[in-house]
Amino acid sequence: MAAPASSAIVQACERLTGASAEALAFATAxxxxxxxxxxxxxxxxxxxxxxxQVDEYLAVDQIRPGIDLIRQLINEFCLQ
Structure with missing residues (x-):
């Protein structure tokens, strides 16, 4: 599955993260x-x-930016 690059959610995520979206092969819902x-x-x-992985983890310093990103997306797509 891959969302179109022209999708508003893809463009917003690229803008908010500064990273380019890419399609990868992972098992998700x-x-x-x-x-x-x-x-x-x-x-x-x-x-x-x-x-x-057996030792899967998320560095503590990456949690707050993740929360902030989700808040920005909720604000942009649900509240505005």
Whole structure:
């Protein structure tokens, strides 16, 4: 699954994070949501090299930026 680059949510995430979106092969529930017609992307702080490992972790200094990003997205897409 891949959301179109022209999607408002993709563009907002790129603008807010300063990173370019890319399509990767990971097992998530995102394709099921996309099949329901919901624009979907997978986004969260951390390093994919640390995810889904025996010693998986999220560095403490990455938690606040993740929360702030979600707040900005909620404000932009749900409150404005």
């Amino acid at each position: 995102a394709p099921f949501l996309q099949n329901l017609g919901i624009e979907t992307l997978v986004l969260w702080p951390g390093n994919i090299n640390q995810a889904h």
